[in-house]
Every structure is written in structure tokens, then in C-alpha cells.
Amino acid sequence: MTEDRGPGDGGRPRDVVILGSTGSIGTQAIDVVTRAPDRFRVVGIAAGGRDVALLARQAVRLGVEVVAVPHEWTASELRQALSVERGRGNGSRARLPKVLAGRDAIAEVAAWPCDVVLNGVTGAAGLASTLSALDAGRTLALANKESLIIGGPLVKERARPGQIVPVDSEHSALAQCLRGGRAAEVSRLVLTASGGPFRGWRRDRLAAVTPAQAMAHPTWTMGPVITVNSATMVNKGLEVIEAHLLFDIDYDAIDVVVHPQSVVHSMVEFTDGSTLAQASPPDMRLPIALGLAWPDRVPGAAAAVDWSGTQIWQFEPFDEETFPAVGLARHVGRTGGTAPAAYNAANEECVAAFLAGRLSFPGIVETVAKVVAEHDGVAQACSTLDEVLAVDSWARLRARELTGAAAATSATR
Numbered sequence: 001m002t003e004d005r006g007p008g009d010g011g012r013p014r015d016v017v018i019l020g021s022t023g024s025i026g027t028q029a030i031d032v033v034t035r036a037p038d039r040f041r042v043v044g045i046a047a048g049g050r051d052v053a054l055l056a057r058q059a060v061r062l063g064v065e066v067v068a069v070p071h072e073w074t075a076s077e078l079r080q081a082l083s084v085e086r087g088r089g090n091g092s093r094a095r096l097p098k099v100l101a102g103r104d105a106i107a108e109v110a111a112w113p114c115d116v117v118l119n120g121v122t123g124a125a126g127l128a129s130t131l132s133a134l135d136a137g138r139t140l141a142l143a144n145k146e147s148l149i150i151g152g153p154l155v156k157e158r159a160r161p162g163q164i165v166p167v168d169s170e171h172s173a174l175a176q177c178l179r180g181g182r183a184a185e186v187s188r189l190v191l192t193a194s195g196g197p198f199r200g201w202r203r204d205r206l207a208a209v210t211p212a213q214a215m216a217h218p219t220w221t222m223g224p225v226i227t228v229n230s231a232t233m234v235n236k237g238l239e240v241i242e243a244h245l246l247f248d249i250d251y252d253a254i255d256v257v258v259h260p261q262s263v264v265h266s267m268v269e270f271t272d273g274s275t276l277a278q279a280s281p282p283d284m285r286l287p288i289a290l291g292l293a294w295p296d297r298v299p300g301a302a303a304a305v306d307w308s309g310t311q312i313w314q315f316e317p318f319d320e321e322t323f324p325a326v327g328l329a330r331h332v333g334r335t336g337g338t339a340p341a342a343y344n345a346a347n348e349e350c351v352a353a354f355l356a357g358r359l360s361f362p363g364i365v366e367t368v369a370k371v372v373a374e375h376d377g378v379a380q381a382c383s384t385l386d387e388v389l390a391v392d393s394w395a396r397l398r399a400r401e402l403t404g405a406a407a408a409t410s411a412t413r
């Protein structure tokens with residue numbers, strides 16, 4: 001594996017594995033790679049198995065070597081769907097791909113021989129694959145921020161310098177602003193936040209928020225969990241921890257600023273008062289392409305800012321009082337060890353409860369705060385995957401107990 005392979009220097013296409021291929025990041029990644037066949041070849045894909053027909057279609061059309069699902073019970077359905085897809089005349093490979101299914105299947109694909117693994121799985125479920133890709137020596141294009149955040153030191157100690165390339169738009173922006181620079185010259189990182197659908201709202205209005213309102217992100221079309229996380233600002237909290245872990249910058253020197261247009265994806269302020277920003281219309285295909293081709297740019301990956309029209313870029317202070325999720329994330333980030341895993345797992349449970357109508361919108365972060373407070377006294381260093389997973393399970397259970405209790409109380413009112 002070399003960093004400079006690509007059509008520009010006459011190399012072969014990069015072999016890519018896409019985890020979470022049926023999701024928002026995964027489908028956009030497939031769009032990126034299929035538009036640049038001279039640069040990329042997809043050799044493996046994986047998904048949760050909720051849309052086996054789509055997964056099979058992707059596998060046959062891309063001609064992958066391997067396709068994986070995490071549950072044994074979807075394997076036969078997947079094999080059948082692959083045969084149907086080939087019967088339709090899609091794809092060119094004579095042989096159908098190998099099917100892997102079960103608990104370790106996704107991590108096995110993450111270690112498949114290739115140049116770069118894009119982890120586009122959602123949530124803590126992506127951690128084993130992140131570790132597997134790193135241990136196998138693959139470059140890891142990381143959209144699944146949760147794995148870095150909950151794995152923390154565990155992930156960092158397995159990664160050699162430059163092995164993780166951020167795909168999250170803010171962190172891709174920061175990496176672009178930082179490249180070629182000197183660490184001692186960096187003063188602050190400034191993460192931009194769209195503000196979500198409830199920007200400018202007061203806290204008392206949030207009690208009546210419905211899932212449909214929370215799912216209406218003003219600038220990005222994304223999967224359900226990250227979309228709700230953007231509405232609660234948990235996403236920005238996770239991103240503060242992600243920035244700390246990726247760039248080794250103190251929490252005190254990471255700011256959040258609201259930028260409703262989502263064109264400036266983040267900024268780096270330098271010691272001489274200069275600020276560099278990365279700007280492009282909101283389109284994840286740009287950071288995905290850069291993550292797959294790093295350090296090269298992929299020409300035409302996304303549209304640039306259109307300067308023929310008026311551009312208005314607003315920046316506003318972030319409302320810490322209405323959205324306590326960022327402050328809480330700073331707290332768990334500073335606590336370190338297993339604390340971020342408790343924050344994330346409780347949040348994943350609460351988002352599911354909110355989307356199922358079992359928890360109010362403010363109840364999400366209120367419950368996460370309760371779980372974090374309970375975990376504070378027992379936070380431990382996270383030195384093994386099992387330790388992280390144990391805290392993840394405990395926090396999910398506590399969140400379920402707390403939200404179950406909340407639902408029962410409101411039902412008896």
C-alpha cells in the first residue's frame with residue numbers, strides 16, 4: 001500500500017471495502033467509486049441485512065469478492081437474492097461472491113485484502129470492524145465516528161500515524177486545513193454545526209418535538225440516528241470528542257459555532273490570528289472521495305461553491321443552555337476511559353426510544369445525563385474491547401430501565 005497510488009501516477013485502482021454499503025454513507029460511496037473506475041474497485045461490502053435485495057444488487061453489480069451480514073438468519077435470503085440478481089443479467093463476474101454471516105462476519109470483511117476500508121456502519125456496532133481493519137493494516141476511511149469515540153485509547157493505540165482518514169465532514173475539513181502545517185502553530189479548532197431543525201428554539205418548546213420534526217434536517221440527508229443526533233446536538237458532542245482524539249487538541253481549544261448553511265465544514269485558528277476554513281456545498285461525496293483517495297483529491301467528486309450568485313454565510317454562538325449535549329460530551333471526553341462509551345450507548349438506546357414514541361425529545365439527553373452520572377463513579381480505563389462492550393451493554397440496560405420507567409409514569413398520568 002502506498003499513499004500516492006492512483007491514475008495520476010499510473011497505479012492500479014485502489015481496492016476498497018465498504019461497510020454499511022446500503023446506508024447513506026455507503027450508497028454515496030458506491031456512487032463515488034462507480035464514477036471513478038480508474039481509481040477504485042470495490043472488493044467487499046457489508047450491511048446489517050435489513051435490505052438484502054439492495055445488498056445483493058450492489059454485490060453483483062460491483063462484482064465484489066465478498067459480501068457480509070451480521071446475522072446467520074439472513075445468509076440464505078442473501079444467497080437467494082444474489083442468484084436472482086445474477087439471473088437478471090446484472091454484473092459481470094462468473095462466480096457469485098463469497099457470503100459471510102454471523103457475529104464476526106463484518107470484522108472479517110474489514111480485514112479482507114484491500115487498500116482502504118470505509119467504515120460506514122452506524123453506531124457502536126462499528127467498533128469491532130474498526131479494530132479489525134486497523135489490525136490488518138488497512139487504511140481506514142472513518143465515517144463511523146462512534147467506534148473511535150467509544151474505543152478511544154484502544155483504537156488510537158492500534159492505529160499507526162495517518163492510518164485513520166476522517167470522513168466526517170467537519171473532521172475532513174480540519175484535516176484539510178491542517179495538512180502541511182505545524183502542530184505548534186495551531187491555536188484552536190472550530191467545529192461548525194448546522195444548528196439542526198431546532199436552531200434558535202428555547203428549551204421549553206422542545207418538549208413537544210415529534211420524530212418527524214427531528215428527522216427534518218435543514219441541510220443534510222443522513223441515516224436516522226445521526227439525524228436525530230444532529231437535532232439534539234449529541235452529534236456535535238460526539239464530534240468534539242472525535243476531534244480531540246483525531247488531532248490531539250485539548251478540549252478547551254475546541255469550539256463549536258453554529259453555521260446554518262453547512263458550507264464551511266470547520267476551521268482551524270492559528271497562533272498568529274489567521275483562520276483557515278474548508279468550504280463546499282453540503283455533499284458527503286467530497287469527504288468520502290477524499291477519504292478513499294487520501295492524500296489525493298478526486299476531480300469532480302462534488303460541486304464547488306457557485307460564486308455567480310450571492311453567498312450568505314452566517315455564524316452564531318452555540319446555545320449551550322438549550323442543548324446541553326455538547327457540554328455533557330466534553331465532560332465524558334475529559335473523564336475518558338469508558339465514559340464516552342456510556343454516553344454513546346445510552347444515546348443510541350434513547351434515540352430508538354424517541355423514534356418509537358416511548359421518550360420525549362428532551363428526554364433523550366436527560367436520560368443520557370443520568371446514565372453518565374451513574375457511570376461517573378465507576379468509569380474505568382478502557383484497555384480491552386470486552387471492557388468497552390461491557391459498559392456499552394450496561395449503559396443500554398440503564399437507559400432502557402430509565403426510559404421504561406419514564407414511559408410507565410407518563411402512561412399512568
Ligand SMILES: NC(=O)C1=CN([C@@H]2O[C@H](COP(=O)(O)OP(=O)(O)OC[C@H]3O[C@@H](n4cnc5c(N)ncnc54)[C@H](OP(=O)(O)O)[C@@H]3O)[C@@H](O)[C@H]2O)C=CC1
Nearest residue numbers: 020022023024025047048049050121122125143144222223
Ligand atoms: N450520513 C451522513 O451524511 C454521515 C454519516 N456519518 C456517520 O457515518 C455512519 C453511518 O451513517 P449513515 O450512513 O447515515 O447511517 P445509515 O443508517 O444510513 O446506514 C447505516 C449502515 O450500516 C449498516 N449496519 C447497521 N448495523 C450494522 C451491523 N451491526 N453490521 C453491519 N452493518 C450494519 C446498515 O445496514 P442495515 O440498514 O441493513 O442495518 C446500513 O448499511 C454513522 O456513524 C454516522 O454518524 C458521519 C457523517 C455524515
Ligand SMILES: CC(=O)[C@@H](O)[C@H](O)COP(=O)(O)O
Nearest residue numbers: 168169193194195196230235
Ligand atoms: C455531514 C456530517 O458530517 C454530519 O455530521 C453533519 O455535520 C450533521 O450536521 P450537524 O452540524 O447539524 O450536526
Ligand SMILES: [Mn+2]
Nearest residue numbers: 168169170239
Ligand atoms: Mn459531521
